[in-house]
Amino acid sequence: MAQITVTLPDGSAKEIPDGSTGAEFAASIGPGLAKAALVVEADGHAQDLAAPLHDGDAVRIVTDRDPAALEHLRHSTAHVLAQAVLEMWPGATFAGGPPIDDGFYYDFELPNGATFTDADLDSIDARMREIIAADQPFERFELSVDEGRALMEAHPYKRVFMDLAAAGDASDGEVDGGTTISFYRNSDTFVDMCRGPHVPSTGRLGFFKLMRVAGAYFRGSEKNPMLQRIYGTAWSSKKELAAYLNRLEEAAKRDHRKLAAELDLVSWPEELGPGLAVWHPKGALIRKIMEDYSRTRHEHGGYEFVFSPHIAKSVLWETSGHLDYYADSMYPPMEMDGATYYPKPMNCPFHVMIYKSSQRSYRDLPLRFFELGAVYRYELSGAVHGLMRSRGFTQDDSHIFCTREQVPDELASLLAFVLDVLRAFGFTEFQAKLSTRPPEKSVGSDELWSMATDGLRGALDAAGLEYVVDEGGGAFYGPKIDVDIRDAIGRAWQLSTIQLDFTLPDRFGLEYIAPDGQKTPPVMIHRALFGSVERFFGVLIEHYAGAFPTWLAPVQARILPVAEAHHDYAHDLAQQLRAKGFRIHVSDADETLGQRIRRSKGEKIPYVLVVGDDDVAAGTVGVNPRGGDVERNVPVGDFVDRLIEETSSTMVSELPTSLPAASA
RNA sequence: GCCCGGGUAGCUCAGACGGCAGAGCAAUUCACUCGUAAUGAAUAGGUCAGGAGUUCGAUUCUCCUCUCGGGCUCCA
Numbered sequence A: 001m002a003q004i005t006v007t008l009p010d011g012s013a014k015e016i017p018d019g020s021t022g023a024e025f026a027a028s029i030g031p032g033l034a035k036a037a038l039v040v041e042a043d044g045h046a047q048d049l050a051a052p053l054h055d056g057d058a059v060r061i062v063t064d065r066d067p068a069a070l071e072h073l074r075h076s077t078a079h080v081l082a083q084a085v086l087e088m089w090p091g092a093t094f095a096g097g098p099p100i101d102d103g104f105y106y107d108f109e110l111p112n113g114a115t116f117t118d119a120d121l122d123s124i125d126a127r128m129r130e131i132i133a134a135d136q137p138f139e140r141f142e143l144s145v146d147e148g149r150a151l152m153e154a155h156p157y158k159r160v161f162m163d164l165a166a167a168g169d170a171s172d173g174e175v176d177g178g179t180t181i182s183f184y185r186n187s188d189t190f191v192d193m194c195r196g197p198h199v200p201s202t203g204r205l206g207f208f209k210l211m212r213v214a215g216a217y218f219r220g221s222e223k224n225p226m227l228q229r230i231y232g233t234a235w236s237s238k239k240e241l242a243a244y245l246n247r248l249e250e251a252a253k254r255d256h257r258k259l260a261a262e263l264d265l266v267s268w269p270e271e272l273g274p275g276l277a278v279w280h281p282k283g284a285l286i287r288k289i290m291e292d293y294s295r296t297r298h299e300h301g302g303y304e305f306v307f308s309p310h311i312a313k314s315v316l317w318e319t320s321g322h323l324d325y326y327a328d329s330m331y332p333p334m335e336m337d338g339a340t341y342y343p344k345p346m347n348c349p350f351h352v353m354i355y356k357s358s359q360r361s362y363r364d365l366p367l368r369f370f371e372l373g374a375v376y377r378y379e380l381s382g383a384v385h386g387l388m389r390s391r392g393f394t395q396d397d398s399h400i401f402c403t404r405e406q407v408p409d410e411l412a413s414l415l416a417f418v419l420d421v422l423r424a425f426g427f428t429e430f431q432a433k434l435s436t437r438p439p440e441k442s443v444g445s446d447e448l449w450s451m452a453t454d455g456l457r458g459a460l461d462a463a464g465l466e467y468v469v470d471e472g473g474g475a476f477y478g479p480k481i482d483v484d485i486r487d488a489i490g491r492a493w494q495l496s497t498i499q500l501d502f503t504l505p506d507r508f509g510l511e512y513i514a515p516d517g518q519k520t521p522p523v524m525i526h527r528a529l530f531g532s533v534e535r536f537f538g539v540l541i542e543h544y545a546g547a548f549p550t551w552l553a554p555v556q557a558r559i560l561p562v563a564e565a566h567h568d569y570a571h572d573l574a575q576q577l578r579a580k581g582f583r584i585h586v587s588d589a590d591e592t593l594g595q596r597i598r599r600s601k602g603e604k605i606p607y608v609l610v611v612g613d614d615d616v617a618a619g620t621v622g623v624n625p626r627g628g629d630v631e632r633n634v635p636v637g638d639f640v641d642r643l644i645e646e647t648s649s650t651m652v653s654e655l656p657t658s659l660p661a662a663s664a
Numbered sequence B: 001g002c003c004c005g006g007g008u009a010g011c012u013c014a015g016a017c018g019g020c021a022g023a024g025c026a027a028u029u030c031a032c033u034c035g036u037a038a039u040g041a042a043u044a045g046g047u048c049a050g051g052a053g054u055u056c057g058a059u060u061c062u063c064c065u066c067u068c069g070g071g072c073u074c075c076a
Helices: A022-029 A031-036 A067-088 A118-133 A145-151 A156-166 A238-253 A256-262 A281-300 A314-320 A348-356 A404-424 A446-463 A503-507 A533-544 A564-579 A593-602 A613-618 A636-650
Strands: A003-007 A013-017 A037-042 A045-048 A059-063 A103-109 A139-144 A180-187 A190-193 A207-217 A226-235 A311-313 A334-336 A339-343 A367-376 A392-402 A430-435 A467-470 A480-486 A492-501 A523-528 A557-561 A584-586 A607-611 A620-625 A631-635
Touching (some): A013 A022, A022 A037, A031 A037, A037 A067, A067 A103, A067 A118, A067 A180, A103 A207, A139 A145, A145 A180, A207 A238, A226 A238, A256 A533, A281 A367, A281 A392, A281 A404, A281 A533, A311 A314, A314 A348, A314 A503, A348 A367, A348 A503, A392 A404, A392 A533, A404 A446, A404 A480, A404 A523, A446 A480, A446 A492, A492 A533, A503 A523, A557 A564, A557 A593, A564 A584, A564 A607, A593 A607, A607 A613, A607 A636, A613 A631
Parallel strands (some): A557 A584, A557 A607
Antiparallel strands (some): A003 A013, A180 A190, A207 A226, A311 A339, A334 A339, A392 A523, A430 A480, A480 A492, A492 A523, A607 A620, A620 A631
């Protein structure tokens, strides 16, 4: 038999018989590897072990320890899910079922519009485990598009995928080339069109859990029928599965809606309506600290504070373009004195009005307006989510008006400013996203859009921030940079946004007098740093699991007198600490010491101070720090130093008095 | 808005083939005055989300509405 030559990852060449499959190749390397092998990569394309290798392939064996293997495993588990459902619901059809972060899903349509229930998940799970126990091998084969259509005659959604593939649209995947379609069969009763690769057989699977059922539009469009989606998670070991489920529990404990109630921060009374919150004293105090810090930083960073009303006449929103492009998200209008008023969904047009209020010169620029502006957006009822997504929220909104020449420096210093403030709140990891012109619903010339997009790209490069590009994800008036932060348990949250806008200045006829005496349109930069004060607060709650750092904690220390004899000392000490600017509470309630400590710990107060006979005599305190060991007989002065040290970096007197980079 | 699942005391949750609603914590009162995560006793607290229907009788069954959660879509 003729030999072919393949290249191994270490660069060495190996001769194997022509027609050898990946499995035979793996066996020729070593029996241990053959056992661990899931798929091979030939010329960068993962293929399953049953497929033949070709002469000249650069071959790599993917084992179950390889990150890519997890995807194969999840994809294979999705097939097992589909097999189980199709067997259990005769007449059911299926659409797409890809691997995703942490697991997989599969979309189905059940006969007569039937739906899944949670109880179904249990029986589907049981059937899936039977399929896995049967250790069915995954077998790959290829058909032409016509043959494929015939094979999938009972499954219209699959035929849509095939039609898309035949039309050259590979975005829906599961296709080889476009003329030929690959299929995977793992039993007499189940075949799925699929790009693969898969694990060699279903016996390799098993560490999975079906998580939930959900509705999902076919191909993600509201215009398409809604299918029944089943989500699952899958891992390569029992330990990893358990760790994942544990992570979910951990995240649930941090849920800001739960902690907001437990810590008495915010609530959502039914009487107000969905997505509308009231702030309780402790939540409001933290918010005030956040806002004060933000205001001070902005003041030092060369911003000027402005204010604007909550409603404005329709002409403003017509000029801005919001009524043309954003009306779906706006609250309905109010008729008054023969005019039509809308609650504001954005602050921008008001700041534009302030710019327009006088003749501007290039000497005035850049102008940086800042406002904590409440906006109202009619979010779909199914979209509201605690503080993260509400119908009324406060943007820490800034609009910068500058010349085209100033844009690069301004953007660069802006990004640096944003990251610096986020770091002060304890975030250290960032991920940026550059969003470009939307395919529909946008204004402005191509030339302006590409100039604006290049400007943002330059700022990202200057900041040395890694970014991904979201094609078509921009606002209707311009491209944008979004900055995601990563929280303490690794989740990403979208917060800051920087949007470049050549359009609004044009629509409102903004201008400044350039050095040459010509009237010139300024460039406008929209920027939110927290994004929304509400969402940022929600993220902070989850990031810190409610245990706010001392500078943000609503109560920084609670003093507990051991007995009545120590009450005076406790209150004197509290006055002394308050005089230094700290937030101190005394609990001399008629409760045992243990009870009061327990309550204080539940409130996640940074320091519990216990004072008794020893302390009254020596001028000391017993310090019980959050998450630390008790220290007895600490001199009061030492404790004050500790508080000062923990809070000084965010105290107003210590804040930077200029922008952190460029443009000074 | 669409699909699925919930809503019982301030909170966490039991409960009932349809027959006067239950616990723990919290609250209030009394006693206890206490050195590092729950002192004891007593009291009060609910139109079982709202409305309609079926029924002798509905918190329980059916329908509608509101609302919350998980998704889809969207988004700061």
